[in-house]
Amino acid sequence: MLEKALSGSNRYWVWIFFLLAVAGMGCLAYWKQLNEGLGITGLSRDVSWGLYIGQFTFLVGVAASAVMLVIPYYLHDFKKFGKIVILGEFLAVSAVIMCVLFIMADMGQPMRVANILLHPTPGSIVFWDVVVLNGYLLLNLIIGWTTLGADRKGVRPPDWVKPLIYLSIPWAVSIHTVTAFLYAGIPGRHFWLTAVMAARFLASAFAGGPALLIILALLVRKFSKFDPGTEAIQAIGKIVTYAMFANVFLLGLEFFTAFYSNIPGHMHPFHYLYVGMDGYTKMVPLMWLSSILAVVSLAILVFPHLRRNESILAFACIALFSSLWIDKGFGLIIGGFVPNMFEGITEYWPTMLETLITAGVWAIGFLILTVLYKVAIAVREEDAAVEH
Amino acid sequence: MSMNRRQFLKLATVSTILGAGSATAINSLSRGNLEASQVSPDPKALKAKRWGFVVDVSKLTTDEDYQKCIDACHNIHNVPSHKEPRHEVKWIWKDTYEHTFPNVAEDKIMNRELQEKNFLLFCNHCANPACVRVCPTQATFKRKSDGLVMQDMHRCIGCRFCMAACPFGARSFNYVDPRKDNAIKVENKEFPTRMIGVVEKCTACYERLAIGEQPKCAEESNGAIVFGDLEDPNSEVRKLIAEKYTIRRKPELGTQPGIYYVIGGGEHA
Numbered sequence: 001m002l003e004k005a006l007s008g009s010n011r012y013w014v015w016i017f018f019l020l021a022v023a024g025m026g027c028l029a030y031w032k033q034l035n036e037g038l039g040i041t042g043l044s045r046d047v048s049w050g051l052y053i054g055q056f057t058f059l060v061g062v063a064a065s066a067v068m069l070v071i072p073y074y075l076h077d078f079k080k081f082g083k084i085v086i087l088g089e090f091l092a093v094s095a096v097i098m099c100v101l102f103i104m105a106d107m108g109q110p111m112r113v114a115n116i117l118l119h120p121t122p123g124s125i126v127f128w129d130v131v132v133l134n135g136y137l138l139l140n141l142i143i144g145w146t147t148l149g150a151d152r153k154g155v156r157p158p159d160w161v162k163p164l165i166y167l168s169i170p171w172a173v174s175i176h177t178v179t180a181f182l183y184a185g186i187p188g189r190h191f192w193l194t195a196v197m198a199a200r201f202l203a204s205a206f207a208g209g210p211a212l213l214i215i216l217a218l219l220v221r222k223f224s225k226f227d228p229g230t231e232a233i234q235a236i237g238k239i240v241t242y243a244m245f246a247n248v249f250l251l252g253l254e255f256f257t258a259f260y261s262n263i264p265g266h267m268h269p270f271h272y273l274y275v276g277m278d279g280y281t282k283m284v285p286l287m288w289l290s291s292i293l294a295v296v297s298l299a300i301l302v303f304p305h306l307r308r309n310e311s312i313l314a315f316a317c318i319a320l321f322s323s324l325w326i327d328k329g330f331g332l333i334i335g336g337f338v339p340n341m342f343e344g345i346t347e348y349w350p351t352m353l354e355t356l357i358t359a360g361v362w363a364i365g366f367l368i369l370t371v372l373y374k375v376a377i378a379v380r381e382e383d384a385a386v387e388h
Numbered sequence: 389m390s391m392n393r394r395q396f397l398k399l400a401t402v403s404t405i406l407g408a409g410s411a412t413a414i415n416s417l418s419r420g421n422l423e424a425s426q427v428s429p430d431p432k433a434l435k436a437k438r439w440g441f442v443v444d445v446s447k448l449t450t451d452e453d454y455q456k457c458i459d460a461c462h463n464i465h466n467v468p469s470h471k472e473p474r475h476e477v478k479w480i481w482k483d484t485y486e487h488t489f490p491n492v493a494e495d496k497i498m499n500r501e502l503q504e505k506n507f508l509l510f511c512n513h514c515a516n517p518a519c520v521r522v523c524p525t526q527a528t529f530k531r532k533s534d535g536l537v538m539q540d541m542h543r544c545i546g547c548r549f550c551m552a553a554c555p556f557g558a559r560s561f562n563y564v565d566p567r568k569d570n571a572i573k574v575e576n577k578e579f580p581t582r583m584i585g586v587v588e589k590c591t592a593c594y595e596r597l598a599i600g601e602q603p604k605c606a607e608e609s610n611g612a613i614v615f616g617d618l619e620d621p622n623s624e625v626r627k628l629i630a631e632k633y634t635i636r637r638k639p640e641l642g643t644q645p646g647i648y649y650v651i652g653g654g655e656h657a
Contacts, residue, residue, distance in 0.1 A: 265490075
């Protein structure tokens with residue numbers, strides 16, 4: 001089926017080469033990092049994780065969100081998702097690959113990364129994250145490819161895929177829960193030491209991932225003859241709305257616990273992120289932008305008649321996705337490190353090279369996504385041609 | 389038996405996976421049977437059930453008292469000094485009361501002298517180290533024989549999870565090459581230098597203990613740092629802890645830090 005990605009319009013190839021160029025720049029920047037060390041980033045002794053780990057965390061959520069299509073379609077026989085579920089599965093595949101790349105980009109000694117498997121350490125959450133992420137990648141690749149292949153031949157998918165599909169549901173929850181456990185089990189990092197972390201991760205994932213999927217589905221419809229379905233898109237819009245309310249609610253719980261308890265260590269990260277501390281305010285504009293975008297997106301999504309207008313829906317989804325990208329892909333990590341273990345403040349900001357590497361990973365992710373979507377769309381277009 | 393290309397590829401894939409999988413399984417099962425060959429230990433080597441420190445900051449009066457310990461440690465362990473503060477590597481350092489005990493330092497009207505006092509900070513060699521718990525490769529581990537929290541700089545993959553997990557900020561990462569730009573002024577050939585991308589920290593001078601010598605900071609401290617066995621009721625550290633009022637950093641986190649601070653001074657102390 002992969003050969004379908006080798007023929008396309010001029011616009012397709014311009015897009016592919018644009019992504020290759022960005023990926024190439026990222027690779028060059030990474031080559032420098034590989035030789036000179038992570039000193040080329042804005043990371044420090046006090047803020048030892050930054051943009052890479054933030055993007056990783058955010059993208060695990062995007063990957064997990066495929067389950068929001070799989071559950072209605074396969075468990076509740078919600079037929080409207082029949083055509084779009086493949087887009088969710090392939091989005092999950094490219095998101096997990098980006099996660100792996102961001103982890104690799106963050107390693108001080110990437111060539112030693114096999115040590116995680118050579119010296120398996122079940123007590124370490126990282127070990128489990130490696131296991132569940134790779135498992136999830138494999139599951140979605142197999143499920144997506146097999147069901148699409150069956151579709152192309154106009155036959156039912158083989159029976160052995162069903163158990164894998166069912167397995168992929170709890171597995172999706174597991175990848176984001178384990179990722180939350182990376183943070184939520186660390187003594188002394190008040191911002192992360194919260195039992196609702198995994199719940200918040202899932203809520204934000206089920207809002208952000210499907211929001212991205214709506215944008216992608218609208219693009220697919222615009223640039224191809226394959227229509228993922230208006231009703232499917234509207235149904236996802238509902239999911240996004242509920243999940244985003246849950247996410248904002250859970251964030252509110254964090255604020256309540258920190259400020260009503262009045263425990264300084266719990267309040268300080270919020271102070272730093274939202275109003276600044278001791279004159280350090282680098283994060284403040286971003287965090288407020290994230291908050292405003294969240295409110296704006298919810299104010300639109302909550303009204304069904306606004307949601308039904310696809311241009312407005314697309315705008316709300318972009319606002320929501322950006323809000324979560326800032327909050328989870330950046331603020332969440334920095335809030336854990338500032339103030340530091342001595343209640344001192346070292347600020348962090350990504351460098352140009354770090355940003356290029358990050359853009360490069362996104363480009364590789366979108367490249368994989370484009371190729372997978374191209375294949376899926378080509379199969380769907382053939383199907384449509386046969387039907388008519 | 390004939391097979392087409394598709395069948396062949398299937399068979400080849402499955403057998404490769406099985407082959408690699410069983411090799412790993414056999415390797416991991418047989419682990420533990422092999423012991424690294426060792427030279428016989430030095431009879432003078434210092435031994436304990438659990439090493440710990442008592443740091444009496446009342447005996448550290450001038451800036452030089454602190455700096456002597458810091459320099460001595462950093463010199464013999466080839467700890468690089470970088471100009472860029474973000475890239476700082478430190479095994480032992482000086483910090484204020486407020487930074488050392490941030491959880492109890494919210495008091496504005498406390499004893500001036502104490503508030504202005506400086507402390508010596510280094511790895512606590514916790515009994516329940518969070519860094520060891522999170523490490524995905526066991527590059528940082530608690531030594532069974534004496535409880536020291538060790539760091540294998542050759543196994544470390546540089547994920548920096550231990551830095552996120554350590555509540556005491558005791559760990560440093562080599563963001564830049566420590567062997568370049570004259571970061572190590574005079575190299576001690578007896579101790580390894582590190583490469584980029586690995587985490588390092590105080591290892592309680594395991595290399596000196598092995599030949600019967602005290603940790604360097606204790607040796608240089610004029611009695612301010614006492615090193616000994618926390619499990620031995622007759623050790624000097626235990627006697628000091630029994631006699632004096634001591635505090636530890638962030639004991640509420642349950643890591644059981646192994647450095648006890650004596651603040652001293654004042655008649656009620």
